[in-house]
Amino acid sequence: MELYSIDISSFKADGGAMFGVVPKGIWSKFFKADERNLISLMLRSLVIKTDDRVILIDVGIGDKQHEDYLQFLHIEEHEGLVSGLATHGIKPEEVTDVILTHLHFDHCGGGITYNWNREPIAVFPEATYWTTERQWDNAVNPNPREADSYLPENLLPMQDLGLLDFIERPGSFCEGVDIRFVNGHTPGQIIPIIRYGSKTLVFGADLIPTHGHIPVKYNMAYDLEVLRTMKEKQEFLERIVENNYVLFFQHDMLYECATIVKTEKGFRMGTPMTLREFTS
Template identity: 40%
Template sequence: MKLGDFEVYPLLENVFHLDGGTMFGVVPKILWSRLVPADENNLITMHLNLLLVKTGDANVLIDAGLGDSLNDKMRKIYGQRGSSNLESELAKHGLKPDDIGDVVFTHLHADHCTGAIKLDADGEKVLRFPRAKHYVQKQEWEDATHPNERTAATYLTDNLIVLQETGTLETIDGDVEITKGIRVWKTGGHTPGHQAIIVESRGQILICPADIIPMSAHLKAPYIAGVDLNPLETMERKKEIIQRCVNDGWLLAFDHDLEVKICKLGKTEDKIEVKKIV
């Protein structure tokens, strides 16, 4: 779709499955399962939606998905049953991984960044986007490379280190512009170094809040994943983002929704209305 002078496309990198309770925190299953059905193992199906932004000067990828470099144990943890669609999804837009100049990570949980790494013919970990710079908040990098007992299962440090060793990592601090029309907003909440990405061209604005609002089922204030390290901060950021979308017409992209990739939000009485665009 067009966003001002830019082109913006959601890419379906992969499908994965996680425990439904993990994704909805304190909300009882009887409520969340009406919105998102769970299987007999309590797993819910989610999409890994990346966002490709073609600005005319640059091809920018927001997040990189799971990729194909996970070992069997990690594939099981993330419920990854198929392989990455990234190359075929890029090809739909006339691009190859070499054409990506900037990769912006919302945060470094494995389902958002492992796709930036692939295995070469010898099984060595190498860059999947060899010409790209990889941007992440400095705080997120520090936390991901020094995980604690609670966060260790969500960060794959071995993979991340490849970014540093190849000199393609750019750590950023706070709210900065990555390239003309693409800026980040350090939200915290999900992780202390989590950031939302804001894309703007000719006054049209799209926000990618990533795991602050991963699916349309998370629009209600208390519907916050159990893994969030600062859930009250997630809730505050979520309310600010929804207000911007409702009042200022910002478009909203969901990183894990199955049906709605990009939408507009409206409000009737107390209910938020999702108007699907893509």
């Protein structure tokens, strides 16, 4: 198995919204806000290459929205998705599976683009795009709270182009990749767990998007059911500490991965590392 991370692009979000009830005096120790109280967040994908599969976990925002929208999000290109894959010698048509942890715009938009005629096409034409039925139903018939995060142009083409399939139950996705479901941030979010030799990597998705979200009480205001998130996080962190797993941060500008330690004050970051350090 080979593992690569791709820093697709960064965007900015309100620091207060990213940390819910946590006072700015505390979260600003993790993340420096600009004059508009915005903090930068990475859009980081994980590539899992096995003997017979190339799996991509989450695909960033994509390029379909109007320039004003992308500017509003302060998108800054880093490696790019397709160009990032190319640096590892992977062509878009070689991707066999796209696992979408959930369907908020910053996780799934990069899977669909427009052709010259502004018709939606698959960025990864040979891949199956996986999510859960629970998340799909929630996304295509959104509640008012999440509606702005679900963009129809990201979602409907997946179904129309026959790309979409559902992971029906937690457990083994394929050799080396396990799936768990969590529901506090949004119903039916997927947490992939990757076994790499004797090590294990947990893809934090929006359950633990940055190292600043490791403490159980530090959660995003975007979470639909915060008490549920706290319970789910507690369970994951216990298991991570117990088994010496490493956590992968999808939205963290500073750290790709880290170990977790349990202190008197609760869970904290142990040793931060790059994915390359994890795999070496």
